[in-house]
Amino acid sequence: MDLKSLRQKIDECDKELLGVLSERMNFAGQIGNLKDEEGAPIEDTTRDSEVLSSRASWASSRHLSTEMVKEIFESILKESKRRQKR
Structure with a gap:
């Protein structure tokens, strides 16, 4: 593989990482709501x-x-806790 192809592969991995991170933060927000309800x-x-x-x-x-x-x-x-405090 050449440099450009490898960098494209890294870009694809980064997009996947960000998608999973976004999903994780959504779960953190839901946890924050539950913690709020339960005190x-x-x-x-x-x-x-x-x-x-x-x-x-x-x-x-x-x-x-x-x-x-x-x-x-x-x-x-740290970011998860910030989201939970919303």
Whole structure:
């Protein structure tokens, strides 16, 4: 494959990532609504720890940098909480 083709493949992957991220944020909004109805707090540090730990494990099994994945999911969790507060 040439450079242009490989970059197109990356672009396709990025579009898929954004689609899945959008879906995840929609679920986060729904969770926020449920938490509001139930009077549950937005912050759940136990869940955050579980998410970060499991994603690091998944990353490791796929030979990805666990530090990179941790940083990505910290950002995702931050945005998820922001959406839940709406």
